[in-house]
Amino acid sequence: MKSVSPVNYELTFEPDFKKFTFRGQEKISIKISRPTNSITLHAAELAINQCSAWYNGKKIIPKIKLDEKAEELTLVFSQKISGKATLEIDFTGQLNDKLVGFYRSKYEYKGKEKHLATTQFEAADARRAFPCWDEPEAKATFDVSLLVDSNHTAISNMPVISKKNLGHKTLYKFNTTPIMSTYLLYLAVGEFEYISSKSGKTLIRVITTHGKKHQGKLSLEFTKQFLSYFEKYFKISYPLPKLDMIAIPDFASGAMENWGAITFRETILLYDPKTSSTETKQHIAEVIAHEIAHQWFGNLVTMKWWNDLWLNESFATFMATKAVDALYPEWDFWDQFLISEMIGGLSLDSLKSSHPIDVPVKSPSDVRQIFDEISYNKGGCVLMMLENFIGDENFRKGLHSYLEKHEYANATTEDLWNSLGSISRQPVRQMMNTWVRQVGYPVIEAKVKNSRLQLSQSRFLLENNTKTKQRNWIIPLSVRMQDKTVTKLMKGPVTIPYKSDWFKVNDGQKGFYRVKYDKDARDALGEQIEEKAISNVDRWSIHHDLFALCVSGQISFRDYLDFVKHYQDEDDYIVLSDIIASLNFFYIILSKEEFWNEIKEFNHDFFNKVFSRLGWDQVKGEKSTTALLRGQVISSLGRLEDEEIVAEAKSRFANLLKTGQLHPDLRGPVYSVIAWTGDSSTYQKMLGLYRKAPTQEEMVRLLSSLANFQDKKLLSKTLLFTLSKEVRTQNLFQPIARMVINPQGKELVWPWIKQNWKGIVSRFGVGNPLLNRIIGSVSIEADFEKEKEIKKFFTKHHVPGTEMKLAQTLERIRIHARFSQNTRKEFN
Known part of the structure; x- marks a missing residue:
């Protein structure tokens, strides 16, 4: 930590919706560990009107230096100060339209253009709203006041403790926050409405612009369910008296976990049964669970610095799937996790230009770049692998120990490994550092020789045309054969006695790695796929690995297409979804080639077989994932100009124009086909x-x-x-x-x-x-x-x-x- 640290911010903001500016005043109580005559804070796009410091009962006026490029405000004093002091700063800023910092959002209500003001401070944009120490470790408490037009409402992290009318304005004063990082502070001003309920003692509100609160009913129910789930799972009560879920018309990210005031894009919080699809419903549940998990992972315990961003995002990703699956098992959410998280993680980490999970971060621009498939998806996948390795109960106890030990403070990846390792008595740190400290992941090459199964590892790359540094991972290995499953901790080459007709490495796809089989082993697996003798997850992983090996040039495209024929009678969502996505990818990439028609014909035959089992309309009792698959297949066949699909899409679109009626799950696919033709x-x-x-x-x-x-x-x-x-x-x-x-x-x-x-x-x-x-x-x-x-x-x-x-x-x-x-x- 630096020699100067904040203890409390007393903040007052007054937004002006005519000029799209805001005025701010702050008093920062600080601690100075060693004498200094200069103090540097973060500030960006702010004008400093006045600044002073109170020290030993005296007011001192410093010289002000603003460095726009470094986004810093330096106060230089004529004497050295130490111990306790208070800074008072009066400043103005822009209510910008860039969706960062303190910004404005535009919407229409009853034909009139309206505006609201909201904030997005993660990673380093609190400095655009007020001078502060804009770093995760610089935790403090916040006392927020908002002076707003009387027709407006104000929202912040904590409940309102007083409202005072001042002419045409109202002053909202909010309760003191817990100690927290600047990026979690929240401010909003606008004409809002809400629906509310309670979960235990916690007041929950879904807040929208006027005319939309009825679309928040589903999210209100999800919020209650997931808040209760996480309180039980972590064995730590949610620490704030209220939790607001706020739908914002303009929002760059999907959602943001501001403590006690979570913000969302409208499409990720609002649900209309008449027009919202199954996919939207499930996505709303998953994102709400993700953001609520952050109230513990990220908010209660915060990473020390942005290199450990994954401690926030990977955990929220992993825990969201765990929560949704626990409450809605019929959605097969762990299966969907492979599509939503593992595919993205494996894809990005197949590049030389990827980065480790624990990545060096120096500047705000570095931070913004790592909100990606490594920090979210790969991290979530290696946590699934770790939980599988040490066991559910050890994992849960380890998390509880970690949260309890570091609550209201900051932690590092090492702190987490210490908690999980000490509970499980397994080499957690040694194993996991090979996954979070180095870039990439392994491909295990598997072949049978002299009744022995030989396994070796190397880094998997899609562009493997130059020499790369040899890396080694400690892999929790599982190999399934006909009558048994062998598990080992693989550190180097592994040999296993083999007396079976077939084997499958990475049983259940819990490990974050790929497998390359020789032709004989691959053909034997093809038979198991046709007979559905192995799980849907294993059928998925065999295909997905083969697709990546094909793109990287390690097997031919014709060999890939021949192997896909083993899936002719496949009926599982994740398997078919992956094959359809892969075949569509090849359709796009090879669209200028002379042999494109051959690919189109192959795709058309495959998609047609799938569609013949699904049909256009929902069947009573079908899985929700069937609706997702149906949409994929209709869109894909429409693009291949299947006559029956095109004719039916036109008929349904004509009916929509006439009656307004079209099933929500079919709207996207029908629009897609209608546009294409x-x-x-x-x-x-x-x-x-x-x-x-x-x-x-x-x-x-x-x-x-x-x-x-x-x-x-x-x-x-x-x-x-x-x-x-x-x-x-x-x-x-x-x-x-x-x-x-x-x-x-x-x-x-x-x-x-x-x-x-x-x-x-x-x-x-x-x-x-x-x-x-x-x-x-x-x-x-x-x-x-x-x-x-x-x-x-x-x-x-x-x-x-x-x-x-x-x-x-x-x-x-x-x-x-x-x-x-x-x-x-x-x-x-």
Whole structure:
């Protein structure tokens, strides 16, 4: 810790919605451990009007130095001070439209344009709202007051303790917060409404803009359920008297765990039974569980520094799946975890440009780059692997010990390993440091020789064209054979006696690694897949590993397609979802090749077999995952211009235009098919539906579909529309994400990014996570020349905080280009 540390912030904010500015006043009680004549705080985009310090009963006026680049405010005193002191600072700032710091959000109610003010401080944007020590370890208590127009309501982390009318304004004063980090502080001002309930002594509210509170009923129920679940699981009561769940119209992230005042995109908190899909319902549950888990992991116990961000995000990811699965076992959420988390983690960590879970972080721009599939997905997966290794009960006791020991303080990864290792009496630190301290993960090569199963490990890379440093992982290994399962802690090569017809490494897919089988072992597994003699999870992992080996050039594309034939009678959601996604990926990547029609035909046959078992409409008693699969297959067949699918989609769309009726689970797929086969008249109809859409969820569906037309003039129109005022900044990425997987549209995206890059950066603001998504969107390219062009462009138009994403994007383009090159040789 530095020599100066905050104890308490007394903050008053007064937002001005006419000028989109705010005035702030603060008193910071500080402790100074050694005499100093200068104090440095964080401050960005603020004007300092007045500043003074109280020390030994005397007022001192310091000299002020603002360093815009370093985002620092330095106060220089004429004498040295130490011990206790109070800083008083009067400042003003902008209610910006960049979705970071203290910002404004726009919405409509009864035909009138309205604004609210809200905050997003993680990772390092509290400094845009008030001068502070904007680092996780600089914990303090906060006393917040908000002076607002009388027609507005104010919200913060704690309950209101007093309301005072001051002319046309109202002063809201909130209770003192627990000791916490600046990034968890929350402020909101606007015209809100809410529904409420209680969980034990905790008041729970779902807060929305006017006219939307009825869409919060499902989230209110989820919040009560998950809060109760985590209190029981962690054996520590939720420490605040209230928990607000707040739907914000404009929000860059999905949600944010501000202590006692969690914020969400409207699409992730609000649920309309008439238009919300099964996927939306499950996503709402998962994100609510994730953010509530943070109230313990992240808020009660906070990482010391951002290199341990994974302690927050991986745990929330892992614990959310545990909670949802416990309360809704019929959703098969651990199976879905493989699709939502393991695929993303394995994919990003297959790159040389990936990073370790525990990653060095120096600046705010470094922090913003690591909110990715490593900190969330890979971390969640290695926790699943660890829990499986030490056992559920040891894991739970270890977490309780860790939380109890470090509550209201900061902790490191080592602190966690100490708790889990001491409870389980297993080599937790030794094993887990090989997973969190080094980049990448292993592929285990498995072959049978002389009645012995021989297993060896090396790092798996999608681009393995240069020598890389040899790495070694301590792997909790499990190998299933016909009549037994062998488990070992694998540190080097392993040999197992073998008297079986087949074997499957990574039984149950608990380990974060891939497996490469020789042809004989692979063929034997193919038979087990056809007979469904192994679990759905194992059938999934065999396919997913084979897909990655194919993309990396370790097996041929034809061998991959031949193996997929073993899945002709597959009926499980995660297995089929993965195969469909993989076949669609190849359809996009190879769309310019002469042999493309052969791939289209293969895909069409496979998808048709799946659809014939599903049909268009929900069957009573079917699993919720069936609805997710049905949507995937209909969209995929529509893109292949299946006549029956197209005809039925047109019929259902015509009925929607006439009656407004279409099942929520079918809206996305039908819009997708209608767009793909549509003309300018269809485009206008869909644009009209977008403009009248009753919910954000429906708007996003329709906006995405505008990028699914085949006519390039219409697609160019969509790109132009994307930058208009009719599209929220938070949604700007949606049509781009759809267009890059449209064979007719993907070549339009990069020229559009180049042409509009300056405006995109200006609209998002430096540091906005959405910028990285825009850069990442072009990773679907498969052209060495395009990779050079993109690299050259961003060398000239560099934006801090995008370096890592750019390196990953360029690497993916090279991987795709090399895969296309190899496949071309195969087919010619």
